[in-house]
Amino acid sequence: MKERVWNHKANTNIGQNFLIDKNIVQTICEASNITSMDSILEIGPGKGILTTALIQSPAKKVYAIELDERLKDILLPLEENNEKLQIFWKDALKFNYRDIEHLRPYPNKLIANIPYHITTPLIWKLLEDAAPMGLNFMILMIQKEVAERLAASANSKDRCPLGITLEKMGQVCILKRVSPNVFRPKPKVDSAIIKIELIEQDFLAQNPTWKKLLKAAFHKRRKTLLNNLVSSNLLTKETASAMIEELGMKPTVRAEELSIQQWTSLHERARRYYP
Numbered sequence: 001m002k003e004r005v006w007n008h009k010a011n012t013n014i015g016q017n018f019l020i021d022k023n024i025v026q027t028i029c030e031a032s033n034i035t036s037m038d039s040i041l042e043i044g045p046g047k048g049i050l051t052t053a054l055i056q057s058p059a060k061k062v063y064a065i066e067l068d069e070r071l072k073d074i075l076l077p078l079e080e081n082n083e084k085l086q087i088f089w090k091d092a093l094k095f096n097y098r099d100i101e102h103l104r105p106y107p108n109k110l111i112a113n114i115p116y117h118i119t120t121p122l123i124w125k126l127l128e129d130a131a132p133m134g135l136n137f138m139i140l141m142i143q144k145e146v147a148e149r150l151a152a153s154a155n156s157k158d159r160c161p162l163g164i165t166l167e168k169m170g171q172v173c174i175l176k177r178v179s180p181n182v183f184r185p186k187p188k189v190d191s192a193i194i195k196i197e198l199i200e201q202d203f204l205a206q207n208p209t210w211k212k213l214l215k216a217a218f219h220k221r222r223k224t225l226l227n228n229l230v231s232s233n234l235l236t237k238e239t240a241s242a243m244i245e246e247l248g249m250k251p252t253v254r255a256e257e258l259s260i261q262q263w264t265s266l267h268e269r270a271r272r273y274y275p
Contacts (some may be wrong), residue, residue, distance in 0.1 A: 127205035159256035
């Protein structure tokens with residue numbers, strides 16, 4: 001069995017970089033603070049090193065979503081020997097996270113080493129579909145540069161729409177930088193473990209006005225907020241100028257400079273035109 005596990009060739013086209021360091025697994029599990037009240041979701045279990053630790057934890061249920069069915073000979077024995085583990089052989093980006101019949105008890109924590117190339121769309125989907133259902137905590141291994149963007153504060157060049165949304169819903173913090181040496185094959189980028197806590201605004205990511213506003217504001221990073229709101233056809237120049245002036249901001253302000261309080265106020269005013 002062991003030989004079959006390590007002879008599995010990673011499919012880098014779907015972002016497979018298998019975690020091999022048990023010390024990192026321990027760090028992830030300790031940061032997750034798993035109790036008997038928790039139901040866990042893992043995306044991309046790979047060869048099961050983190051999955052094994054999760055099913056050995058006090059969690060009452062562990063769900064895993066894996067796209068690569070070549071891993072069945074590795075993961076199915078784990079499922080067969082552990083009643084708390086349930087595996088879905090699906091694409092995480094297409095999975096129905098609102099299906100409470102299959103997800104009962106519903107996972108409140110996501111703990112995963114997710115495929116790096118789908119990080120942003122996957123987190124958006126989870127905020128839209130899973131957060132309103134009860135998911136409120138995530139410990140994720142992701143690319144370091146993406147982690148820095150998600151945790152970026154106002155006035156940072158790394159500021160991004162997803163990071164702003166996460167800040168509005170709760171908080172993001174980087175727990176640990178991780179070397180490529182803990183993976184096989186080694187990725188060409190450094191990684192980071194992040195913690196996301198969702199505290200409020202469960203339905204924010206579903207709000208079309210919020211998403212339109214952020215998309216327009218970051219349409220072209222070198223442009224001002226005013227020019228982006230106008231050039232993206234979200235608002236007229238007169239309306240956008242009046243909103244920015246009403247909030248006490250300079251007409252030359254850029255989207256990455258706004259605080260979360262300013263984003264909240266801007267959104268409240270934008271809803272007058274895009275409810």
